[in-house]
Amino acid sequence: MKIKAAVTYEKGLDFEIREIGIQSPKQGEVLVRMVASGICHTDLNARNQHRPVPLPAVLGHEGAGIVEEVGPGVNSVQAGDHVVFSQSSCGFCKKCRAGKPFACEKAFQLNFLGAMPDGSHRLYQEEQPLSHFFGQSSFASYSVASERSVVKVSKELPLEMLGPLGCGIQTGSGTIFNRLKPSIGSTIAVFGCGTVGLSAIMAAKVTGASRIIGVDVHDNRLVLARELGATHTLNSRDQDIVAAIRDLTGSGVDYAIDTSAHPDVFRQAVDCTAQSGTAVIIGGPPLGTQVTLDMNHLLYERSIIGVLQGNSVPQTFIPQLIELYQSGIFPFDKLLKYYPFEEINQAVHDMEKGKTIKPVILMENGC
Known part of the structure; x- marks a missing residue:
């Protein structure tokens, strides 16, 4: 045919x-x-x-x-x-x-x-x-x-x-719903407010996170992030993002999600986590991409994880997302x-x- x-x-x-x-x-x-x-x-x-x-x-x-x-x-x-x-x-x-x-x-x-x-x-x-x-x-x-x-x-x-x-929507939202499963009141920073990042922000709002920080270089995306659930937004062109996130939270965030797959941005995501916090990479960098981290920062009970496809079983998770949309909260x-x-x-x-x-x-x- x-x-x-x-x-x-x-x-x-x-x-x-x-x-x-x-x-x-x-x-x-x-x-x-x-x-x-x-x-x-x-x-x-x-x-x-x-x-x-x-x-x-x-x-x-x-x-x-x-x-x-x-x-x-x-x-x-x-x-x-x-x-x-x-x-x-x-x-x-x-x-x-x-x-x-x-x-x-x-x-x-x-x-x-x-x-x-x-x-x-x-x-x-x-x-x-x-x-x-x-x-x-x-x-x-x-x-x-x-x-x-x-x-x-x-x-x-x-x-x-x-x-x-x-793909994009289940990856971002599934990272929150299926893998991190944050408790009510958790703090979350999302680096990159594209489809994946904004889906994570919408999901974080559903879970009852107290502070949801969207980070991007495009102001129009940050405006949408606010509309979809971010409590704070930061343009990374204008400031020291790690310092700004620590100012907002006092000690860093419980979860930092990098959707950009850029080594410098992922380093920021790791560095802005609080003790016992978790940094997540869900973007896809070119093969062979490497990042440099401070090992002492990791020593204080911080974790780094990678998440594929939002840890989703599509046949069950996609219908669940549709139900959330129909209920008006996604x-x-x-x-x-x-x-x-x-x-x-x-x-x-x-x-x-x-x-x-x-x-x-x-x-x-x-x-």
Whole structure:
């Protein structure tokens, strides 16, 4: 079948919308007619080869669509179901069997190395295979994905707004809800007020944190952070952030979350934690990135942890986030701005310049 896709041909170049071929779903796979896809910095990391995804590739990993066809052995969804995509996992390794698909031992292979689990491909341009990304390649009018990567969602909400739940929003909010689980009255600093950081701020508000400090270099993002739950905001261009956070809290924060993946920013996150505090990295730096820390600072009962995909089991967590949205306490729709598929490069530009928090591209097949 012929479909339309945004193809990445070379490192750092704009996406090119082309006609390509897609094969039918095999055992355990589903074919989904795409309605929309969020754009995430992880897509740009792959395009820029900070993550060595084989090129050419069809990127995209915050897809939402309608099941068109199911392959043999699929029983969790059927044609006509509305679904959101999330990360790919094997289902067989020790971590998956323990209910931790976010820590799948084959996650890098399944999400970044460009092929299906058996090494085959479903996307082609003429005779050349195109790399599959994050188990979905959602920058396309149709996608083939593993049954494990799709989450059935209610038809009550517009499907085009739900795609970002599968990565950025679940990563930020899941870090709070699933991993840190802060007690009422906790203090939290969030470095980077993009999709992931603002999702963490919204979640922190739900948990009853007493001080939620948003840090960014864009004033427009800090304004939105206040609207979504931050009690304080700081522009890191203007001041010594570690000193400012200590002034606000007295001794530092219980939790500091870095979404930027920049070594200097992560150092600030570590340094602003109080004794027995925890610094969290959830951004994806280029492979080989290193950071320097003061070991004496860590000696005083401070912890550093990394969190993948918000420690989320998407099939249960994404419906929970939808319920929070419907109850009015998790307004993630305020992060979104929609673009036609053909304007994908403009959407990327606006995100890179800080003008748009979460761009979502709409396919011509939309509901």
